Amino acid sequence: MTxxxxxxxxxxxxxxxxxxxxxxxxAVRPGGYLYGIAAACAAAxxxxxxxxxxxxxxxxxxxxxxxxxxxxxxxxxxxVALLLAWEYNCRRGITGEEFPATLLFALTGMxxxxxxxxxVMLFIGLESFTFAFYIMVAIERRSEHGGEAGLKYLxxxxxxxxxLSMGIALIYCSRGTLRLAELVAMQVIDPLFIAGxxxxxxxxxxxxxxxxxxxxxxxxYQGAPAPVTALLSTASKAASLAALLLFIPLVESWRGIHDIxxxxxxLSFVSGNLAALLQRSxxxxxxxxxxxxxxxxxxxxxxxxxxxxxAAVFYAVMYAAAGLATFGAVSLLSGDHDRDExxxxxxxxxxxxxxxxALAVALFSLAGIPPTAGFMAKFAIFAAALRSGETSLAIxxxxxxxxAVFFYLRVVVTLYMKSPxxxxxxxxxxxxxxxxxLAIPTLTTLFLGIYPQPLLELLKRILP
Amino acid sequence: xxxxxxxxxVLAGLLFFLGMAGxxxxxxxxxxxxxxxxxxxxxxxxxxxxxxARWGNADGQLFAIFIMALTSSEVSLALAMVVYLHRRKRxxxxxxxxxxxx
Numbered sequence: 076m077t078x079x080x081x082x083x084x085x086x087x088x089x090x091x092x093x094x095x096x097x098x099x100x101x102a103v104r105p106g107g108y109l110y111g112i113a114a115a116c117a118a119a120x121x122x123x124x125x126x127x128x129x130x131x132x133x134x135x136x137x138x139x140x141x142x143x144x145x146x147x148x149x150x151x152x153x154x155v156a157l158l159l160a161w162e163y164n165c166r167r168g169i170t171g172e173e174f175p176a177t178l179l180f181a182l183t184g185m186x187x188x189x190x191x192x193x194x195v196m197l198f199i200g201l202e203s204f205t206f207a208f209y210i211m212v213a214i215e216r217r218s219e220h221g222g223e224a225g226l227k228y229l230x231x232x233x234x235x236x237x238x239l240s241m242g243i244a245l246i247y248c249s250r251g252t253l254r255l256a257e258l259v260a261m262q263v264i265d266p267l268f269i270a271g272x273x274x275x276x277x278x279x280x281x282x283x284x285x286x287x288x289x290x291x292x293x294x295x296y297q298g299a300p301a302p303v304t305a306l307l308s309t310a311s312k313a314a315s316l317a318a319l320l321l322f323i324p325l326v327e328s329w330r331g332i333h334d335i336x337x338x339x340x341x342l343s344f345v346s347g348n349l350a351a352l353l354q355r356s357x358x359x360x361x362x363x364x365x366x367x368x369x370x371x372x373x374x375x376x377x378x379x380x381x382x383x384x385x386a387a388v389f390y391a392v393m394y395a396a397a398g399l400a401t402f403g404a405v406s407l408l409s410g411d412h413d414r415d416e417x418x419x420x421x422x423x424x425x426x427x428x429x430x431x432x433a434l435a436v437a438l439f440s441l442a443g444i445p446p447t448a449g450f451m452a453k454f455a456i457f458a459a460a461l462r463s464g465e466t467s468l469a470i471x472x473x474x475x476x477x478x479a480v481f482f483y484l485r486v487v488v489t490l491y492m493k494s495p496x497x498x499x500x501x502x503x504x505x506x507x508x509x510x511x512x513l514a515i516p517t518l519t520t521l522f523l524g525i526y527p528q529p530l531l532e533l534l535k536r537i538l539p
Numbered sequence: 540x541x542x543x544x545x546x547x548x549v550l551a552g553l554l555f556f557l558g559m560a561g562x563x564x565x566x567x568x569x570x571x572x573x574x575x576x577x578x579x580x581x582x583x584x585x586x587x588x589x590x591x592a593r594w595g596n597a598d599g600q601l602f603a604i605f606i607m608a609l610t611s612s613e614v615s616l617a618l619a620m621v622v623y624l625h626r627r628k629r630x631x632x633x634x635x636x637x638x639x640x641x
Contacts, residue, residue: 195598195601195602195605198602198605199605199609202609206612206613206616209616209620210616213620213623216623219638220638220639222620222623222624222627222636223624223636223637223638223639224639225620226569226620226624226633226636227636227639229616229617229620230562230572230633233576233613233617234559234562234576234579236580236609236613237555237558237559237576237579237580237583240580240583240602240606240609241555241579241582241583241586243602244583244584244586244587244590244599244602245586247586247587247590247591247594247598247599247602248544248548248586248587248589248590248593248599251590251593251594251596251598252594252596252598253598253602267548293639294639294640297639298639
């Protein structure tokens, strides 16, 4: 390995080394300061990815502008989630070094998945961050639902891993190579290859929670600790989207791929938005809404030939900012129990203005109301869909997006209603870490809503 | 290659679907569900090694070894989860863990 390659993969080494270091120091001197070390490692990896724009290719990994963009995005998301978890976990008695170490390990896996240049590395990256999530979802031992959520995520996740690996093995049987570049060059379609690709897509649909592979999502989002849900709904999906974008060029010449994404998109945004209407629990509502949002991402992949891919990634960035802010507000406003019922949010916008405002901005963004990033992201996707002639699908998407406005705004309205008399409310005060963790995604949402051009230009450049 | 690839694929396909059917129906015992997942992953390894023999390179065997590493870490994690859930409810019946609904 040359020095240049070493410098290019340094972020991954920082994260992996930091994870091991945390486990070792935590065994000697446990304490809350470990979250600080973890945040420093994530920030170092983030800054390194921005500051060292060096391309490098080595067996398994290829550091390109694509992988660097996703690394910056994912490490930033991980950093915000760490800041959210710091205070939340100290309050809830999730002590120990395991949580920050596992989170750093998850970031390593995500970084590897989006820099993969062969299918084995892609698989290992995807599975290693999913493993970390199995642990983090069930980490709160006192919680009533953590174990059940962990069980459901584990069983669904291993099923998806089996499907994904079977798909990769079948593709290998049909082509004789696992390198992505060689596979893209051979655009021959045979039944074995199609079977393998369908299994890989199904496995990735599990990770992106697209209908019909979405059933785990609401239970896991509700049962997991809120900061973990924040990371699970944003970074995990973004990394899976990166893997999907790496995989799609392999199957581009097959016509059926269009129909698969068409069905996935339609089922996801229709059933996600309709089911979210019925929820009384905020976390479940957000879980169904995330299914619907991923449906819009799949819609932009249907429109991939006419500029859908930059729109898909822009949407993922918008959703990550909104997801971090909503689940972040839920975790910062929760005391000993997660604040989950809609009624418990009544009047919080007055008593806790900062968190209330962050939550409201994020919900506006999810609903797609200007001047937030959600509006620009939806606009980019619907424009791409109409350009590629998917008129009926785009109309369905716009109609369901209008339905969705109702349940997002219902929460905003509840936030700014009069609080009920005589009920003491134990919303904990915000710490500096919590404020920072809410401010970053909220400012991103507003910035991208007002001035999306630089990011869109960048995405058009790095995505072919 | 002495054994044709089709035979390997049929055998692996049978194993894979047996495992999947078991996973989806045998809900009364979490340990058995884990065994079913192992059966599925063994089918994957069979396909990978069969592909390796067809093409005469080692990529598939490498993939099979990585899957072995993956399954062993997965089982250790899943068994930890079994112990944890058993302590809470004194059962490994996954159907009884159904408080999250809606």
